[in-house]
Amino acid sequence: MMHFEKYHIDEVHSSGIQALMEFGGCSSFVVSWGKGHLYIVNSNNLRLYALYTFYLKDHFPIASQIVLPSTSPLRLYATVSDAYSQTLELADIDWDSIGFGLQPTDYMYVMKCPLDGSFSKGELQRFGNIELNPSSGILNYGQGLFEGLKAYRKEDGNILLFRPEENALRMKIGAERMCMPAPTVEQFLEAVKATVLANKRWVPPPGKGSLYIRPLLMGTGPVLGLAPAPEYTFLIYVSPVGNYFKEGLAPINLVVENELHRATPGGTGSVKTIGNYAAVLKAQAAAKAKGYSDVLYLDCVHKRYLEEVSSCNIFVIKGNVISTPAIKGTILPGITRKSIIDVARSQGFQVEERLVSVDELLDADEVFCTGTAVVVSPVGSITYLGKRISYGDGGTGVVSQQLYNILTKIQMGLLEDDKNWTVELR
Numbered sequence: 477m478m479h480f481e482k483y484h485i486d487e488v489h490s491s492g493i494q495a496l497m498e499f500g501g502c503s504s505f506v507v508s509w510g511k512g513h514l515y516i517v518n519s520n521n522l523r524l525y526a527l528y529t530f531y532l533k534d535h536f537p538i539a540s541q542i543v544l545p546s547t548s549p550l551r552l553y554a555t556v557s558d559a560y561s562q563t564l565e566l567a568d569i570d571w572d573s574i575g576f577g578l579q580p581t582d583y584m585y586v587m588k589c590p591l592d593g594s595f596s597k598g599e600l601q602r603f604g605n606i607e608l609n610p611s612s613g614i615l616n617y618g619q620g621l622f623e624g625l626k627a628y629r630k631e632d633g634n635i636l637l638f639r640p641e642e643n644a645l646r647m648k649i650g651a652e653r654m655c656m657p658a659p660t661v662e663q664f665l666e667a668v669k670a671t672v673l674a675n676k677r678w679v680p681p682p683g684k685g686s687l688y689i690r691p692l693l694m695g696t697g698p699v700l701g702l703a704p705a706p707e708y709t710f711l712i713y714v715s716p717v718g719n720y721f722k723e724g725l726a727p728i729n730l731v732v733e734n735e736l737h738r739a740t741p742g743g744t745g746s747v748k749t750i751g752n753y754a755a756v757l758k759a760q761a762a763a764k765a766k767g768y769s770d771v772l773y774l775d776c777v778h779k780r781y782l783e784e785v786s787s788c789n790i791f792v793i794k795g796n797v798i799s800t801p802a803i804k805g806t807i808l809p810g811i812t813r814k815s816i817i818d819v820a821r822s823q824g825f826q827v828e829e830r831l832v833s834v835d836e837l838l839d840a841d842e843v844f845c846t847g848t849a850v851v852v853s854p855v856g857s858i859t860y861l862g863k864r865i866s867y868g869d870g871g872t873g874v875v876s877q878q879l880y881n882i883l884t885k886i887q888m889g890l891l892e893d894d895k896n897w898t899v900e901l902r
């Protein structure tokens with residue numbers, strides 16, 4: 477833990493405090509203190525020197541201490557493992573050519589929990605490798621979940637998260653299914669905010685992409701016989717991303733998988749557990765080898781009803797009716813799916829959540845996929861039992877485009893968020 481020996485309060489105002497402190501031999505300037513974050517900027521070169529996340533009651537002087545005489549030595553305990561050396565400026569990468577690959581960033585968030593306890597205060601650490609016991613629950617028995625959400629930079633420099641509490645809730649539901657403790661919604665949100673702010677320079681400029689946020693929940697304690705692990709770790713890392721599919725925003729080409737299945741009734745298809753994704757690699761690799769973008773799965777009982785794509789939900793449009801497979805335990809309840817259903821209804825479309833037969837693909841007007849990573853991705857063709865069904869003339873369908881425009885404008889702060897979906901970070 478780090479501490480500061482000299483601390484000189486300069487000003488107290490409603491949004492936080494301004495203070496001079498001596499830290500590592502140089503004078504630093506606290507520019508903002510509030511909502512659990514303390515920013516320290518080196519007063520000489522205006523570089524962000526450190527950002528600390530803390531819980532007010534336990535780790536920071538309470539109000540009465542703020543008015544200590546300026547000469548009082550004050551020891552502040554911080555929770556970050558080492559100081560920042562980064563600037564507040566944008567990271568120096570080619571923002572025009574980011575795809576959906578890992579770009580290591582500066583900090584990750586780590587929080588631990590014993591099996592019978594609850595998650596205690598987490599901390600920001602330098603992004604890097606983690607140590608795992610070879611007999612950890614995640615390595616041996618796949619006791620792990622992940623989430624995915626995005627942060628967008630607005631024109632005014634502030635950052636928007638999209639419905640992060642939905643990810644927190646989905647992780648809680650998934651954790652229950654996988655016999656894991658989960659962070660509370662508040663802990664999840666605080667951790668996401670701290671991680672994004674610590675990596676602010678990696679949030680792409682407006683229109684260049686987003687910061688993909690990947691929370692992980694894993695059994696990290698050692699276990700040999702099959703049982704829940706004795707310790708859990710919640711970790712968040714981030715990476716700037718552009719388009720998910722190599723097609724960019726152009727329509728993707730799907731193939732319907734008839735033999736391999738992603739999920740079974742009573743299984744774990746409805747939660748974001750890591751094993752669901754390893755299980756689709758074989759079909760996905762085979763599809764990509766044949767030039768398809770991804771795989772569309774059918775239900776495993778009748779091999780007839782649409783389920784979803786490897787990492788996104790599917791919608792079929794016919795006239796004014798937009799249909800999507802109902803949530804019934806074998807598909808992931810996508811947050812983008814839920815949002816698009818609301819947006820479509822507000823635009824006057826009739827949205828049906830029901831069994832959607834593969835035959836309906838034959839006379840659909842448009843098909844599109846939804847997901848955090850893919851956003852709203854138009855489908856150009858679907859191949860089923862060797863027969864290729866094409867949609868549109870190679871471009872994006874009118875309805876898919878309309879829904880894409882509305883959703884992305886809300887996510888980027890370009891359209892009024894009357895549904896209160898976004899969370900703004902300054």
Ligand SMILES: Cc1ncc(COP(=O)(O)O)c(C=O)c1O
Nearest residue numbers: 787788789808810811812847848
């Ligand atoms: C299997 C699967 N389906 C659907 C989705 C879309 O979910 P969301 O819109 O919450 O990103 C995802 C991505 O998270 C996924 O992995």
